[in-house]
Amino acid sequence: xxxxxxxxxxxxxxxxxxxxxxxxxxxxxxxxxxxxxxxxxxxxxxxxxxxxxxxxxxxxxxxxxxxxxxxxxxxxxxxxxxxxxxxxxxxxxxxxxxxxxxxxxxxxxxxxxxxxxxxxxxxxxxxxxxxxxxxxxxxxxxxxxxxxxxxxxxxxxxxxxxxxxxxxxxxxxxxxxxxxxxxxxxxxxxxxxxxxxxxxxxxxxxxxxxxxxxxxxxxxxxxxxxxxxxxxxxxxxxxxxxxxxxxxxxxxxxxxxxxxxxxxxxxxxxxxxxxxxxxxxxxxxxxxxxxxxxxxxxxxxxxxxxxxxxxxxxxxxxxxxxxxxxxxxxxxxxxxxxxxxxxxxxxxxxxxxxxxxxxxxxxxxxxxxxxxxxxxxxxxxxxxxxxxxxxxxxxxxxxxxxxxxxxxxxxxxxxxxxxxxxxxxxxxxxxxxxxxxxxxxxxxxxxxxxxxxxxxxxxxxxxxxxxxxxxxxxxxxxxxxxxxxxxxxxxxxxxxxxxxxxxxx
Amino acid sequence: xxxxxxxxxxxxxxxxxxxxxxxxxxxxxxxxxxxxxxxxxxxxxxxxxxxxxxxxxxxxxxxxxxxxxxxxxxxxxxxxxxxxxxxxxxxxxxxxxxxxxxxxxxxxxxxxxxxxxxxxxxxxxxxxxxxxxxxxxxxxxxxxxxxxxxxxxxxxxxxxxxxxxxxxxxxxxxxxxxxxxxxxxxxxxxxxxxxxxxxxxxxxxxxxxxxxxxxxxxxxxxxxxxxxxxxxxxxxxxxxxxxxxxxxxxxxxxxxxxxxxxxxxxxxxxxxxxxxxxxxxxxxxxxxxxxxxxxxxxxxxxxxxxxxxxxxxxxxxxxxxxxxxxxxxxxxxxxxxxxxxxxxxxxxxxxxxxxxxxxxxxxxxxxxxxxxxxxxxxxxxxxxxxxxxxxxxxxxxxxxxxxxxxxxxxxxxxxxxxxxxxxxxxxxxxxxxxxxxxxxxxxxxxxxxxxxxxxxxxxxxxxxxxxxxxxxxx
Numbered sequence: 002x003x004x005x006x007x008x009x010x011x012x013x014x015x016x017x018x019x020x021x022x023x024x025x026x027x028x029x030x031x032x033x034x035x036x037x038x039x040x041x042x043x044x045x046x047x048x049x050x051x052x053x054x055x056x057x058x059x060x061x062x063x064x065x066x067x068x069x070x071x072x073x074x075x076x077x078x079x080x081x082x083x084x085x086x087x088x089x090x091x092x093x094x095x096x097x098x099x100x101x102x103x104x105x106x107x108x109x110x111x112x113x114x115x116x117x118x119x120x121x122x123x124x125x126x127x128x129x130x131x132x133x134x135x136x137x138x139x140x141x142x143x144x145x146x147x148x149x150x151x152x153x154x155x156x157x158x159x160x161x162x163x164x165x166x167x168x169x170x171x172x173x174x175x176x177x178x179x180x181x182x183x184x185x186x187x188x189x190x191x192x193x194x195x196x197x198x199x200x201x202x203x204x205x206x207x208x209x210x211x212x213x214x215x216x217x218x219x220x221x222x223x224x225x226x227x228x229x230x231x232x233x234x235x236x237x238x239x240x241x242x243x244x245x246x247x248x249x250x251x252x253x254x255x256x257x258x259x260x261x262x263x264x265x266x267x268x269x270x271x272x273x274x275x276x277x278x279x280x281x282x283x284x285x286x287x288x289x290x291x292x293x294x295x296x297x298x299x300x301x302x303x304x305x306x307x308x309x310x311x312x313x314x315x316x317x318x319x320x321x322x323x324x325x326x327x328x329x330x331x332x333x334x335x336x337x338x339x340x341x342x343x344x345x346x347x348x349x350x351x352x353x354x355x356x357x358x359x360x361x362x363x364x365x366x367x368x369x370x371x372x373x374x375x376x377x378x379x380x381x382x383x384x385x386x387x388x389x390x391x392x393x394x395x396x397x398x399x400x401x402x403x404x405x406x407x408x409x410x411x412x413x414x415x416x417x418x419x420x421x422x423x424x425x426x427x428x429x430x431x432x433x434x435x436x437x438x439x440x441x442x443x444x445x446x447x448x449x450x451x452x453x454x455x456x457x458x459x460x461x462x463x464x465x466x467x468x469x470x471x472x473x474x475x476x477x478x479x480x481x482x483x484x485x486x487x488x489x490x491x492x493x494x495x496x497x498x499x500x501x502x503x504x505x506x
Numbered sequence: 507x508x509x510x511x512x513x514x515x516x517x518x519x520x521x522x523x524x525x526x527x528x529x530x531x532x533x534x535x536x537x538x539x540x541x542x543x544x545x546x547x548x549x550x551x552x553x554x555x556x557x558x559x560x561x562x563x564x565x566x567x568x569x570x571x572x573x574x575x576x577x578x579x580x581x582x583x584x585x586x587x588x589x590x591x592x593x594x595x596x597x598x599x600x601x602x603x604x605x606x607x608x609x610x611x612x613x614x615x616x617x618x619x620x621x622x623x624x625x626x627x628x629x630x631x632x633x634x635x636x637x638x639x640x641x642x643x644x645x646x647x648x649x650x651x652x653x654x655x656x657x658x659x660x661x662x663x664x665x666x667x668x669x670x671x672x673x674x675x676x677x678x679x680x681x682x683x684x685x686x687x688x689x690x691x692x693x694x695x696x697x698x699x700x701x702x703x704x705x706x707x708x709x710x711x712x713x714x715x716x717x718x719x720x721x722x723x724x725x726x727x728x729x730x731x732x733x734x735x736x737x738x739x740x741x742x743x744x745x746x747x748x749x750x751x752x753x754x755x756x757x758x759x760x761x762x763x764x765x766x767x768x769x770x771x772x773x774x775x776x777x778x779x780x781x782x783x784x785x786x787x788x789x790x791x792x793x794x795x796x797x798x799x800x801x802x803x804x805x806x807x808x809x810x811x812x813x814x815x816x817x818x819x820x821x822x823x824x825x826x827x828x829x830x831x832x833x834x835x836x837x838x839x840x841x842x843x844x845x846x847x848x849x850x851x852x853x854x855x856x857x858x859x860x861x862x863x864x865x866x867x868x869x870x871x872x873x874x875x876x877x878x879x880x881x882x883x884x885x886x887x888x889x890x891x892x893x894x895x896x897x898x899x900x901x902x903x904x905x906x907x908x909x910x911x912x913x914x915x916x917x918x919x920x921x922x923x924x925x926x927x928x929x930x931x932x933x934x935x936x937x938x939x940x941x942x943x944x945x946x947x948x949x950x951x952x953x954x955x956x957x958x959x960x961x962x963x964x965x966x967x968x969x970x971x972x973x974x975x976x977x978x979x980x
Contacts, residue, residue, distance in 0.1 A: 042823050044784075044816060052831065053819045244735075264736040267754065270893060277751045280738065308873075310514075342514055345523045349514070357522065359879060370873075399782075399844075405833060419744060 049387050050404075051396040076155035077271055078182050079164045080175065082193035084239060085232045086205040088258070089194055092279065093166040094465050096192075099278055102438045103411055104404070105271065106160050110151055112167035115143035123215040126230040131238060144174070148181050155187060162271065163187075170239045172246070179250075190272050191252035192279065193242050201258055202232075209464050259283055278415070284462075287421035288331070289439070291432055292457040294343035295319045296478040299371065300454065303479075303505025306363060306370040311346045314476055318455045319350035321474040325457065326351060326424065335423045337361065337413075344426045355426075360409050363428035367400025374483065374502045378495055385498055389489040392448035403448050406434050414438055429481055432458075439467045449485060454478035479505055519861050520878075521870040545658050546625040547745055549634045550648055552663035552712055555702050556675040558732065559664055562753070563636040564939050566662075569752055572912045573885055574878070575745065576630045580621055582637035585613035593685040596700040601708055614644065618651050625657065632745065640709040660746050661726035662753065663712050668731055672702075678938050713739065732758055752889070758936075761895040763913070764800070765906050766931040768817035769793045770952040773845065774928065777953075777979025780837060780844040785820045788950055792929045793824030795948040799931065800825060800898060809897045811835065811887075818900045829900075834883050837902035841874025848957065848976045852969050859972055863963040866922035877922050880908050888912055903955055906932075913941045923959060928952035953979055 042055035079096070081089040093109045100107035117123070119139060128136045144167060154160035169175055175191070182189045196202065206228055210216065216224040242252050244263070253276050254263040262280055267273050295315025299307045311319065326334065336353055338344035339361035348355040369377050369384070378385050381398075388395040396402035401409075410431065417423060417435075425435065429452050437447040439460050452458075455478045459470040480503040488497040515526045549566065551559040563579045570577040587593070589609055598606045614637065624630040639645055645661075652659045666672065676698055680686065686694040712726050727750050728737040736754055741747050769789025773781045785793065800808065810827055812818035813835035822829040843851050843858070852859050855872075862869040870876035875883075884905065891897060891909075899909065903926050911921040913934050926932075929952045933944040954977040962971040 044820060044823070046816075052814060053816050055823060248735075260740055262736075262738040264738065264754065266734055270890065273751075273755055273893065276754065277747075280741065280750065281747055340522055342516075342523050346514060349525060359882070408833070416744065419747065 048383070049391055049396070050394050050402065051398060076160065076187050077162045078151065078155070078178070078187045078189050079162060079275070080169055080178055080189060080191050081164070081166050082169045082175070082191055082242060082252075083195065084170065084235050085168065086202050086210065086228070087194040087196050088205065088284075089168070089192075090166055090209070091284075091465060092192060092194065092255075093164045095282060096275065096278065097162075097164055098438070098441045099414075100162055100275075101441075101443075102407065102414070103274075104407070105162055107162040107164065108154055108160055109164040109166050110147045110154075112140075112144050112147050112165075115147050116140060117214055119143055126227045126234060129231050129234040131234060144177075148178070152181075152185055156185065168235055170235050172240045188268060188272075189251065190268075190275065191242060191250060192275075193252060193254045195241060195254060195256045196258060198257060212464070253279060255279065278418070281415055281418045283418070285421060286462070287423075289417060289422075289460045290326075290424040290457055291435055291452075291460065292322065292424070292426055293428055293432055293452060293454055294338075294341070294347045294426060295322075295476075296454050297343045300481055301479050301506050303373045303375075303503070304371050305374075306366040306372075308341050308343075310342050314455075314478055315343070315347070316350070318474060318476045318478070319347045321455075321476055322347065322457070323351045325472065325474060331422045333422060335420055336426065337423060338426045339363065339428065339431070341428070344428070347426050351424075358413060360413060361425070361427045361431055364403070364406050364430035365397065365400040367397035369397050369400065373505070375499060378498045382495070382498065383491055386489055386491045386493065389485055389498075392485070393444040403430065403434065404444075406430060410434050440469065441466070451482055454481065479503070518857070519865055519870070520868050520876060521872060545656055546630065547632045547658045547660060548621065548648070548652055549632060549749065550639055550645070550659055550661045551634065551636045552639045552645070552661055552726075553665065554640065554705050554709060555638065556672045556680065556698070557664040557666050558675065558758075559638070559662075560636055560679070561758075561939060562662060562664065562729075563634045565756060566749065566752065567632075567634050568912070568915045569888075570632055570749075571915075571917075572881065572888075573748075574881070575632055576628075577632040577634065578624055578630055579634045579636055580617045580624075582610075582614055582617050582635075585617050586610060587684055589613055596697050596704060599701050599704040601704060614647070618648070622655060625655070638705055640705055642710050645712075658742060658746075659725065660742070660749065661712055661724060662749075663726060663728045665711065665728060665730050666732065671732060682938075727753060729753065752892070755889055755892045757892070759895060760936070761897075762805070763891060763896075763934045764803075764898040764931055765909055765926075765934065766796065766898070766900055767902055767906055767926060767928055768815070768821045768900060769796075769950075770928050771817045774953050774955055775980055777847045777849075777977070778845050779848075780840040780846075782815050782817075784816050788929075788952055789817070789821070790824070792948060792950045792952070793821045795929075795950055796821065796900075796931065797825045799946065799948060805896045807896060809894055810900065811897060812900045813837065813902065813905070815902070818902070821900050832887060834887055835899070835901045835905055838877070838880050838904040839871065839874040841871035843871050843874065847979070849973060852972050856969070856972070857965050860963055860965040860967065863959055863972075866959070867918040877904065877908065878918075880904060884908050914943065915940070925956055928955065953977070 042057070044053045045056035046053050079093075081093055083089050090111060090113075093111070097107045097109045116139065119142070120128070127133060130136065147165065147167075151163040151165060155163055165178065169178065169191075179189055206225055210228050211221060211224050216227070219227070242250070242254055244265075248265065251266040251268050251272060253265075256262065259280070259282070264276055267276055295311045295318035297315055298309040298312055299305070300315075301312055334353070336348055336351060336355035338348045338355055338357050340357045340359045341362055344361070345355075345357065366372070369381065372380075374385075384398065393403045396405065413425075414435070417425075425432075427435070430448070432452040433447055433450040436442070436450050436452065436458065442450060453473075455474050455476045457472045457474065459472060461468045461470075483503060484501040486497060486500045488494075513526050514523045516523050549563075551563055553559050560581060560583075563581070567577045567579045586609070589612070590598070597603060600606070617635070617637075621633045621635065624633060635648065639648065649659060651657075676695055680698050681691060681694050686697070689697070712728060713722065713724055723740060725740040725742050725746060726738075730736065733754070733756070738750055741750060769785045769792035771789055772783040772786055773779075774789075775786050808827070810822055810825060810829035812822045812829050812831050814831050814833045815836055818835070819829075819831065840846075843855065846854075848859075858872065867877045870879065887899075888909070891899075899906075901909070904922070906926040907921055907924040910916070910924050910926065910932065916924060927947075929948050929950045931946045931948065933946060935942045935944075957977060958975040960971060960974045962968075
């Protein structure tokens, strides 16, 4: 059988390979029981992701070739449970951010948001009184509307996980949701947050409730008082997930902000990952510092990758970094580097113990390692164009893609969640991936995030997100940021391709 | 603040950059994964007999050692067997048997002393203390011991009231125990059930509300009914978090894991390592044979996994079923030596070739990977294998060695020399405390790719000595 080499296929305008969807034309077989042998299909290598896929007549067949294990077959509905101010929305947003980052399309649906859109003006806690018929009707409608949107997202819009963020404090309400899920073929996983510590609840209210649209026209005391009464409205009818009554449900009950967890009937891979993630996050105030190594020899030459040492300016940066860190006066700072010389040299200037992570190494540019962009354009113009077409998914020949990087970095993110104050000295592509996680950037934005040399980003979790302070340590360095050029066609001229290459020696 | 920047030098074996400070070069500052255990940790099992404590202890120890955390199990029952020479009956375990109680306590204390030895002299990082530990008093002894020595303690309690599971346990591991060598089945079962009853009288589960005078702030996981429910309290650090995650992913449902390599490849024939070549004619034949073999096995709901490399995917294609591609299953990256023959490596990189023979597990190819790196890369695969049931993994030589080492509890020294020939399927079936292995050669000839460790591993050896063990090729 003639085997088509990858280069045969790149003539003229070839449509970009479609991203395989779950509903492929390839019919899944249910096991290896007595199926007659079929002729092995030919393979072709997807030019963007460098993934081998079966093909017919030189064109790839729609095939579920995934970079890793398929996490979910049926979509999953995560349902939060808990009194107000127990961190449900915090957890929902964080979990959604994490799942999207690792590549599981996830969206949160906050019923309170639906209520605000419907009711327009919030008057007082009276709306939430259990005997307020009008209020109850509206709240039920909002929950239905939200569930409708969930159905749309999971069945038509390509979503895999939906997070249904509401109090869901009665068994009756939860039963409605379970029925809805069953009708639509969704798996349900409950996340309950239980907390009786008044300090924690108070801090919650201060951090996220006072700034809520509900309380724009109230002063602090009024707002707090009203909110406490609101919580009271839910307390009497609150039915916590019960070990016996709810023993057939899949859930995690988080108690006292993560000191204690009860985990029941984890059904599949995605639920297992969600449990692991939820058990590793915390809310202790801390800061994460991200920066790149000091300017390297290859940086100034405009060459990518490699394992070179610091330039004089790079060493200067390392010293300034030391001064900066000392001035920050951080208790118990952990310092992490990659295993490449330039990050380690940078860390050495801090005179503190540091951990080397191989997974923090810069993206592997494969055959393009240590090349200048001009040389890549010269030797591999097709590759250069493909990269501009989809920088996130593009994999260097014998190298990696940003998508691979994210997978590689997941244990780093998990450990960052566990830790408190950490300084991560890494590389441009790596820093972009980490930053995208903290700032909830999409796959499209991620590879173009600005992470210049000699600049420290200080990330401090606040409310539902992350505050970013950018500190330039005032040591000159070459610019290594290449913007997406206008023309990304394979047929473009060299000049067009090299338009956005930053200056170098 | 010191102005002098310590010069970095690259450790020639692992290719990690370490500051040159006299003899500090030998200190392992960098490894593929940060060392997360500072204080030694004691994992203390809790539970009635036949609740899976030893099963969990052994499995957890195997996992931790595989990921690079030096761990050892101390089974107090073993100490008791050594101390009493012969087991008579369950009467030994009666709570009113003062003489026996003395012996049992002494055994626990001896075991603790050995734990101390392991942490102090052998630089172990984790100990699994496998005993019933069913009374608050016994647990207090352990907690005090740990406190005195600065060890962290994490309890793992297994609670089960399903009589079927307990009966199965007894059948699988108790009947063949040295305690019951000279008994027939019914006698053994009857005696063991009475033994369990002895413990029930004084059993106080961890953190029982009834007895709470002062909250103990213990760190633990309670496993209910073989994993349908877990209660996790006060996880202190990274290693405890990893242990919890692992324990929550393992199961005891019977299943088999099939490991094999891709069919013989073009580069295999040429004696070249790495690369991304396709199957040779014989390799394609193997793929068909593999399909036939798997169909014969008649497995319901088999998952098939491959790497991202052409040769494993081509092999899977011949099966005619759905498969998942894992980048993590790609063959070890030989860096600058990719697609070379061993002869070429000896010629162009004789020192590297020698270093590799000196420590094949830790040796990292220049701009490539080491077996140690591979293990870290494969950890998510192992985790998912634990979650799954019947799986066929079509991978590569070095990768298969790593996976096999996990299932068969092989050391870092043995791992890189495990025999994983082409065209041979290994069927692994968990049984009792370990894994049964069936090796099935599918009768399609293939080149041998296994290079034994040569006798002379010195950098100054002759090329002939270096190439002595290179298998034949075109």
